[in-house]
Amino acid sequence: MENKDRLLITLIAVAGFLGVVLVWGGVKIIEVFRSIEPEANLSVELFPQPTVTVYPSAATVIEEVRDLSRLETVSYHVEKVVTAESGQGPLAFLLGDKLLLIALGEVIAGVDLSGLSESDVVVTEDGTIYVALPPAEVLVATLDNDRTQVYDRRTGLIGLNPDLETEARQQAEDLILQAALEDGILEQAGENAQDFMRSWLQIMGFEEVVFPETMPTPTPTLESAGL
DSSP states (O other), X not given: OHHHHHHHHHHHHHHHHHHHHHHHHHHHHHHHHHHHSOHHHHXXXXXXXXXXXXXXXXXXXXXXXXXXXXXXXXXXXXXXXXXXXXXXXXXXXXXXXEXXXXXXXXXXXXXXXXXXXXGGEEEOTTSEEEEOOOOOEEEEEEEOTTTOEEEEEEEOTTOOOTTHHHHHHHHXXXXXXXXXXXXXXXXXXXXXXXXXXXXXXXXXXXXXXXXXXXXXXXXXXXXXXXX
């Protein structure tokens, strides 16, 4: 009987000791976790907050685009040979004047962004921007006067026409412009303008850039509704 009592006392002592060890270990584990990361930060890591992306407003885009003003997107260099004459006929040897002009010119096309209005830009909440670009137009059409020259000229005895070269140069300028238009300079200028604007607007942070034929109806936002 005495041995049984001793065994019971021993078991109770061991159980008490183990209980103390477990409680002490639990406290230490909690202290270690708290020392590694504050409780608030652990909750942030376990439940991350969504990132809100703020896109530039239509008004901001319009202001930035207007600063670009005339956007030159393509340049054509054209050469034309023009023949101009006056006083031809039976008396050409006396009154005639004829010249051959080799003309070189440049035609520059692009879009004029200075007139862009609020109705031409729509920004959606998902980061898509719709832009109605103005049609491409010829911005510059001019002769290179330093490289344009009279290659040959034949004049009658009294047939020198002082305005003949000027008229030839004007005709050459018209022909150079017409050649550029027939070669599709406006179509190329429009495509280049879209490529430039797409890259520029994506740098501003927009996810997608669309150049629609018909502008969509803007979706009201909390800001526009005054809320």
